[in-house]
Amino acid sequence: MELTKVLENRRSVKSYEQYHLDRETIYNLLDKAALxxxxxxxxxxxxxxxDTDExxxxxxxxxNKQIKIKEASATFIILGDLNAHETIGDVADDWIEHEHIPAEKREGLIETVNRFFESETNKRDEAVRGASxxxxxxxxxxxxxxxxTCPMIGFDKQSVIDAFNIEDNFIPAMLMTIGxxxxxxxxASRLPASSFAKFE
Incomplete structure (x- = not known):
């Protein structure tokens, strides 16, 4: 499907049929989204x-006992990682291997990233931004x-963290049902670009 049609057709669906979504398909969707x-x-x-009954x-x-959680084939708990910057060494090595940066730039890149993420605000903003x-x-x-699918913000963050033993460095950004x-x-109507865009 062309992108414009995907955007036009996508809706937040809140009622689902009985349908089994196999894990291979889910992995395939996640791999594509990871681009x-x-x-x-x-x-x-x-x-x-x-995706299990339990x-x-x-x-x-x-x-909040929203029935679509039970009806949907699965629900994704989408998390943002506050400590993702700790992988910058691996990222730098991958960039060097693919000739995106020269090897002599490695340490400078690592220093820049680590300095940026000294800020707790930057950590949180980037975790939520990346997850979103x-x-x-x-x-x-x-x-x-x-x-x-349906993105969801109607959940108790701490209850989700407790129920699924989510580690402290992960922020639940949203839930998303699929089926x-x-x-x-x-x-519902959408505001025209002229109402929210400003040219300068």
Whole structure:
């Protein structure tokens, strides 16, 4: 499907059919979404895939008992990694191997990244930003593959952390259901670009 059609067709679907989404398909969707951009290619996103009845039950209670958690084939808990910058040495080596930077630039790159992430604000902003870019890509590749999704912020962050033993360096950015379903209501109106864009 061409990108414009994907954007036009994507809707936040809140009611799902009984449908089994196999893990190979899920991995394929996640691999495509991982082409998302991230600062210094740190790829701050991590994902917990909730697709068993037991895990759905836990997430259902942590997400204000929203029934779509149980109905959907799976729900992604999309996390941002506050410590993703600690992989910059591996990123630098990969860039050198692919001739993106010369080897003599390695230490300077590592120093620049580590200095930027001394700020707790930068850590949090980049974790959420990277996870959100990944999430949008995941919604689009899922739509392109014929699956419905719905991003969710209606959950108790600490309950999700506790229920799934999420480590301190990960921030739950959002949940996202996926499965088979459709939205039949007319799309809500969107503001025109002229109302939110400013040229200078």
């Amino acid at each position: 998302s951009p991230s600062a210094w290619n740190l790829q701050q996103w991590k994902v917990i895939v909730v 895990s759905k039950e836990k997430l259902y209670h942590a997400a 870019l990944f999430a949008m890509s995941l919604m689009l590749v899922s739509e392109d593959a014929g699956y419905a 088979k379903g459709e939205m039949t209501n007319e799309r």
